[in-house]
């Protein structure tokens with residue numbers, strides 16, 4: 001099937017029906033023919049109709065969609081969406097945990113000429129309203145009654161909204177009368193629609209028009225609607241597949257929030273282009289349930305955000321602390337071999353003596369216990385990860401490859417690979433893309449900018465922000481600071497977006513300081529540096545607590561913390577007591593002093609700090625859906641404590 005014409009002279013657009021100039025190169029990876037999402041999907045379905053595409057736990061077993069069944073359901077859902085009144089260039093909002101229905105709704109919206117627009121499950125009704133209204137959603141697909149209630153609460157302020165579809169559980173007959181559909185009923189709506197009703201919409205799709213809206217999670221301000229074109233999606237997915245050498249036999253687990261670009265790229269669009277199998281985790285995945293799915297599925301490719309790796313590390317450290325005697329000695333020895341061996345490999349040297357013994361006795365068993373024994377590629381993306389966590393996994397011979405990018409470049413800009421992996425680097429640029437460090441300082445650090453077919457179309461309806469992000473030459477300004485080494489590997493060294501500028505005019509990058517504090521104080525779960533427009537720097541810290549079923553902190557300290565705090569002479573198991581304990585506070589002061597000792601200038605030293613009675617969490621609003629720190633929200637939530645730091649000093 002031929003795609004529509006892709007001629008446009010514009011680098012960017014903010015119009016829903018806008019088109020952009022595709023940044024095709026004359027040769028190499030950037031020169032491939034542009035494809036729509038539908039074309040890629042159809043090609044895979046024709047190639048592997050009977051192969052497993054999706055697997056989800058239903059009624060005590062795994063329910064499977066083959067690629068053909070998946071395609072048939074997407075076409076049926078697209079017809080139903082047309083019946084419900086989906087207009088071209090209007091959105092279908094999707095609000096729920098990862099499931100086959102999420103994927104089906106996403107692809108159906110796209111092939112019916114609309115936009116797929118994921119809504120974070122953690123959004124409040126108002127935040128859902130923002131996305132639904134801004135994207136002019138005609139239909140919203142929700143997971144369950146809990147999510148449905150959020151939409152019902154704002155429905156009368158959504159003039160474009162025509163129907164709501166719920167994909168798990170039942171819907172009351174009262175609500176059914178008000179255009180709320182159960183999934184099975186929804187799938188039947190388009191049964192009598194002739195194929196050409198969908199076909200003409202498919203034929204009207206153009207690779208240089210918008211397919212998906214990614215609303216940023218708002219860690220730096222209000223969410224922006226990142227317009228991702230068909231070509232952005234299909235080209236980037238194919239490029240990732242090529243460089244990661246993904247094959248149809250690969251298997252992965254879908255569990256990261258699908259409203260985020262990384263999850264959409266890895267879980268929906270990379271499989272669409274390869275024909276690999278996606279298994280769905282249970283909704284409690286990010287609350288600890290993931291490990292069960294990992295052990296059962298044993299994926300061959302696994303992507304985690306930094307917090308997922310940190311949580312795994314915490315669990316394993318807690319287990320390690322209970323190990324004693326010979327077992328402990330062997331584990332400690334193996335870990336030193338693991339780290340040394342992996343660092344040697346990165347520098348082209350041989351692994352040390354004892355490598356295969358350590359592998360047989362320890363590494364392979366740990367991989368098995370984590371469900372990573374078949375995993376060829378385990379990666380981290382979406383936020384900075386500490387060197388400590390990377391080295392911890394290296395010591396277990398689990399190199400966690402870093403991917404760097406953002407929604408505005410459809411996910412990845414650089415990908416570290418086994419061949420190029422250097423701990424602390426995010427790897428080289430994706431082939432076919434350009435990366436430039438703008439105005440580098442004497443050490444080569446400057447703003448990271450990129451260009452290529454992965455760069456988004458613009459922010460829907462927001463010309464000012466789009467002009468800020470994409471310059472006249474088509475360079476996307478990331479707002480991140482980094483440098484590139486002689487081998488072309490990128491190192492992220494700061495984030496302009498979150499740079500603190502003190503009242504004295506000193507620019508302070510908070511992440512390196514926060515990481516140093518965390519490395520010095522292992523029982524600290526989170527910390528945030530404060531000091532924007534202030535006379536000096538201060539810090540809020542949290543102790544690691546047990547979490548409840550919703551992922552909210554409880555009043556009890558975690559086992560790992562208790563292990564450390566007891567050693568410090570604090571016997572309390574309660575957070576409220578521990579944060580006042582003089583021994584703990586003295587240890588924190590020592591950790592802060594050590595971090596201050598490393599500070600490059602007096603203005604970069606932490607002058608005051610306080611422990612918060614609880615931990616940062618998604619329900620608490622301090623962490624975003626990908627577990628990234630939401631700085632503005634933390635500052636406003638703890639304004640009182642912060643004001644006390646500065647009281648009388650300004």
Ligand SMILES: Nc1ncnc2c1ncn2[C@@H]1O[C@H](COP(=O)(O)OP(=O)(O)OP(=O)(O)O)[C@@H](O)[C@H]1O
Nearest residue numbers: 216217218219220382383384403404405406407492
């Ligand atoms: N590997 C990485 N190392 C360090 N930082 C990273 C890495 N990957 C992504 N980031 C950070 O995350 C940013 C991209 O965030 P993303 O596009 O996912 O937005 P978001 O979290 O949805 O929302 P917001 O724009 O509000 O932060 C990058 O600009 C960078 O600052």
